Amino acid sequence: NLGAKIYQKYGQTVYGVLQENPYRLAEDISGVGFRIADEIASRIGIHTDSDYRIRSGMLYTLLQASGEGHIYLPKEELFSRASGLLGVDSSYMEKHLMDMVVDRKLILKETEDGAVVYPTRYYYLELNSARMLCELNILCPEDEEMMEKRINRIEKETGTRLDEMQKQAVAAAASHGLFILTGGPGTGKTTTTLGIISAYKQAGCQIILAAPTGRAAKRMSEATGMEAKTIHRLLEYKPPEGYQKNEEHPLEGDVLILDECSMIDIMLMYNLLKALPQQMSLILVGDIDQLPSVGAGNVLRDIIDSGCVPVV
Numbered sequence: 001n002l003g004a005k006i007y008q009k010y011g012q013t014v015y016g017v018l019q020e021n022p023y024r025l026a027e028d029i030s031g032v033g034f035r036i037a038d039e040i041a042s043r044i045g046i047h048t049d050s051d052y053r054i055r056s057g058m059l060y061t062l063l064q065a066s067g068e069g070h071i072y073l074p075k076e077e078l079f080s081r082a083s084g085l086l087g088v089d090s091s092y093m094e095k096h097l098m099d100m101v102v103d104r105k106l107i108l109k110e111t112e113d114g115a116v117v118y119p120t121r122y123y124y125l126e127l128n129s130a131r132m133l134c135e136l137n138i139l140c141p142e143d144e145e146m147m148e149k150r151i152n153r154i155e156k157e158t159g160t161r162l163d164e165m166q167k168q169a170v171a172a173a174a175s176h177g178l179f180i181l182t183g184g185p186g187t188g189k190t191t192t193t194l195g196i197i198s199a200y201k202q203a204g205c206q207i208i209l210a211a212p213t214g215r216a217a218k219r220m221s222e223a224t225g226m227e228a229k230t231i232h233r234l235l236e237y238k239p240p241e242g243y244q245k246n247e248e249h250p251l252e253g254d255v256l257i258l259d260e261c262s263m264i265d266i267m268l269m270y271n272l273l274k275a276l277p278q279q280m281s282l283i284l285v286g287d288i289d290q291l292p293s294v295g296a297g298n299v300l301r302d303i304i305d306s307g308c309v310p311v312v
Contacts, residue, residue, distance in 0.1 A: 023056035034060035261286030265295030
C-alpha cells in the first residue's frame, strides 16, 4: 500500500527522490514517518550524518514533542533529543538549524530563558491566536450604577446571592470583549456563569454555550437549562474538509461562553477564534489545574499568565 502511495506521488521521479533524499517521503506522504524513511535511507547506504537525515530527525523530534503537548522545545533540549535519536553528535546541528530557519521549516525565538525552536506551523497557530485574542479584548464600559441594578435584578430573578467576587466577575464579563472566569472545583464558577448569562439575557444578547467534550457540554446544559454543544459541533467539523465555520462563514450570536477551557489545545483555539465575528464577546471558564488538553498547547494557562486579559 505504501509503495503504491509513494509511486502515485512521485511517478517516474521516484528513484531519483529515493536515491537523493528518501527523507522527503516523511514530509510528503502520510503514513511514512521518519523511522520508515530512515530505514529506506540506511538500506540505500545514506550516511548517518547526512544533511537530509539530520534535518528530518530534528523536525521529527519537534513533532514527537508536540505529541507530548509541547508547541516548541528549548534549543539545547532539541539538540540533545535529536542527537539521541540520530546517534549523531549535537555539534552537527547548529548549522542545520539555521538552514531550516532560512527555509522557514522552523522558527527560532529568543526568550528570557534562552532560545526556543518551533515547527513553523505551531508558531503561527500561536501567533495568530494571540493576535485574534487581542482584537477581542475590547472594553465596553458600563455605568456602575446600571451594572448594580442589573446584578440586583439577576439576584431576584435567579434567587441566588452573589458575593463580591461573583458580582465583580459578572460586571467584568459584561464590559469586556474577552474575559476569563477561573477557580477550582466548588468555588462557584457555575453560579457565576449563570449570573453572567442572566446579565447578557437582560441586555437582549444571543448567547452560545460550548465545551470541548460531549460530557462537559452535557453538564453545561444541565446547569444552565440551555443547549450547549461541543466545540467541534459548533464549528461544524467534517473530516476530511475540516471546520465549516471560519472567517468566511462565522458563528452567529453576541456572546460565546466556553466551559472546561483547560482542555482546549492551540489548534482548536485557533479554529474557534477564526470563526468568531468581530463583535462577539468570548468568555472562557475553566480551572488550569484540571485536565490539560490532549493536543499541543497550554492555552488557558498561557492566556491567564500573559496578564493581558481580565481574569476573576
